[in-house]
Every structure is written in C-alpha cells, then in structure tokens.
Amino acid sequence: MPHNAHIPLIKQLDVIAFDADDTLWRNESLFWDFKDAIKAILAKHIDVESQKAVEYLDEVEINNIGYYGYGLKSYTLSMIEATINLTDGIVDTDDIKAVLALLKEKLNTATEVFIGVEETLMQLNGKIDMMLITKGDAHEQHLKIDASGLAHYFRWIEVVPRKDEKIYEELLHKYSIQPERFMMIGNSLRSDVLPVCKLGGIGVHIANETQWAYENQFPEEWKSLPYETLDSILDLIPFLY
Numbered sequence: 001m002p003h004n005a006h007i008p009l010i011k012q013l014d015v016i017a018f019d020a021d022d023t024l025w026r027n028e029s030l031f032w033d034f035k036d037a038i039k040a041i042l043a044k045h046i047d048v049e050s051q052k053a054v055e056y057l058d059e060v061e062i063n064n065i066g067y068y069g070y071g072l073k074s075y076t077l078s079m080i081e082a083t084i085n086l087t088d089g090i091v092d093t094d095d096i097k098a099v100l101a102l103l104k105e106k107l108n109t110a111t112e113v114f115i116g117v118e119e120t121l122m123q124l125n126g127k128i129d130m131m132l133i134t135k136g137d138a139h140e141q142h143l144k145i146d147a148s149g150l151a152h153y154f155r156w157i158e159v160v161p162r163k164d165e166k167i168y169e170e171l172l173h174k175y176s177i178q179p180e181r182f183m184m185i186g187n188s189l190r191s192d193v194l195p196v197c198k199l200g201g202i203g204v205h206i207a208n209e210t211q212w213a214y215e216n217q218f219p220e221e222w223k224s225l226p227y228e229t230l231d232s233i234l235d236l237i238p239f240l241y
Contacts, residue, residue, distance in 0.1 A: 010128055010240040013202075015177050018154075019186030020134035020141070022208040023233070025148055026112040034072060034106050038079050041095050041102075045087045057082050069161050071136040076103045107140065111147040116234040121153040123237050131156040133171065133184070135163050135191065163191035165198055172199070185236070193227050203227040204236075 003009055010016075021027035039048040046053055060082040061075060068074035076099060083091050124130060132154045134141050141159045145151050156175065160167050172179055179200035186192020186206070193203030205227055230239060 008241045012181070013128060013183050014181040015129045015131055015175070015183070016124065016240075017131040017133050017182065017184045019184070019188065019192045020132055020144065020148075021136075022187045023114075023185065023192070023206060024117050024132075024150060025114060025144065027144075028208065030106070030109065030112075031072070031075075034102070035075070037102055038076070038099055041098050042079065042083050042091075044095060045083060045091050053086060056086060060085075069135075069137055071140045072103055072106055073137055073140060076100070107143060111144045113148055113150065114233065116232060118150065120233050120236050121150060124240075125153055129155045131158065131171075131175075133158045133160065133163070135160050163188075163195060165195045168195050168199055168201075172201075185233075189227075194225050197225040197227050204239075205229050206231075206233055 003012060018024060042048050048054070048057070057079065061078045064074060064078045064081070068077055080096060080099060121130070130153055132145070132151075134145070136159065138159045145157065151157060158171060160171075168184070171177075172182060179196075180202075182196065182201040183204060184192055184196040184201060185204040187208040189205055193205045195203075197203040203225075207229075228239070230236060
C-alpha cells in the first residue's frame with residue numbers, strides 16, 4: 001500500500017495489530033526445548049534421530065493441525081500418537097505419563113516478554129487502537145497473555161484457530177476496519193504479514209531467529225506482495241513517526 005510520505009504513518013492508520021508468540025514474547029525456542037525433552041522420553045522406544053522417525057514425527061504434527069490446532073497440547077497429542085504407531089503400541093504408559101507431566105510443567109512456564117515490547121506499547125497507548133491477534137489453543141494462549149502483563153494495552157484480543165486471509169477479513173469486518181487503515185506486525189510471513197498485505201493492509205515483518213519451517217511455506221503468488229521489514233520492535237516508533 002502506498003503511504004503519504006508527508007503524513008506520519010501512524011496518522012494513516014486506525015488500528016495496529018500485533019502477533020503474540022515470538023513477536024511480543026519468546027515461544028519457539030521454548031517449544032524446541034519442549035520437543036527435545038519429549039524426544040528424550042521417546043528415545044527409549046525409537047530412534048528419534050533416524051530419517052524415518054524425524055519425517056514421521058513432522059508428518060503427524062502437521063497433519064494433526066486440522067484436528068488439534070496449534071500449541072503445546074496439539075504437539076503432545078501428535079507425539080503420543082506417533083510414538084504409539086512407531087512402536088506398534090508397546091510404549092510404556094509411565095513414559096506417556098511423563099510426557100503429560102512435562103506438558104503441564106511447560107504450560108505453567110512464565111512468559112518471557114522481549115526487550116522493548118512494553119516500552120513500545122506504552123508509547124503507542126492512547127494514541128491508536130491496538131489489537132492482539134494470536135493463533136492456537138484458546139486456554140493455552142490466554143495463560144500466556146495473562147502472564148505477560150500486556151493485556152491492558154490492547155483494545156481487542158483475538159485468539160483464532162489459524163491466521164489466513166479469511167480470518168483477517170472476518171476480523172476487519174467484525175470491527176469495521178478498512179484494510180488500508182490496518183497494520184499487522186509479526187514474525188511470520190505466512191501467518192502475520194502476507195495475508196494482511198493480500199487484503200490491502202500493511203504487513204510488518206520482524207524476523208525471529210527461531211522460526212518453525214511451516215511458517216515459511218506460502219503460495220508462490222504471495223512472494224511478490226510488498227511488506228515492511230524491521231530489525232526489532234524497537235524500530236517501530238521511528239517507523240510510524
């Protein structure tokens with residue numbers, strides 16, 4: 001979307017929306033730690049590093065998104081299913097219990113907000129309406145939102161099952177927001193940035209060093225869509241003004 005260079009960008013917007021996981025707070029690196037811990041349990045029964053096992057674990061995880069959505073609980077169910085199948089059902093129930101205990105532990109892990117996030121939200125607070133849009137299990141996401149201490153900065157909080165054009169279109173319609181007056185900020189091109197650009201909004205990409213490969217897969221025609229890139233959320237205020 002072309003911007004009027006003579007008017008601060010913030011004046012050309014009605015709503016700024018933020019992704020949560022790996023945009024406002026750390027998630028993916030913790031998720032990988034969780035995966036490693038589960039694989040250590042599964043390693044008693046299967047060679048988790050073999051190409052066959054790696055490919056199968058990934059396949060089950062991705063195929064189950066349509067059933068379980070995103071998040072730790074979804075991943076846990078997928079890994080239990082995969083292990084049962086790979087071991088022909090002989091996995092020890094004590095190890096299943098250990099996996100479930102690990103899940104409960106991780107769900108209670110404190111939310112680590114990134115440096116600069118709260119300072120940025122404080123500077124925007126009262127100057128423009130802000131929305132938080134995050135995907136995944138609603139209970140799981142709200143635990144993180146509550147633990148972050150950031151909820152009060154947002155006029156609206158939406159936990160959605162996925163992020164695609166249809167979901168963003170529904171949200172824009174729900175809140176009567178014109179796409180060209182809407183900005184979405186996030187670490188995923190697939191989920192946060194390009195669907196919004198496709199609708200005529202402004203997508204801002206802030207890359208994270210840890211990124212699930214699934215989030216880098218999107219339609220070929222999206223690759224030509226224009227979007228903005230920032231190195232850090234600390235660059236947002238200068239960008240808007």
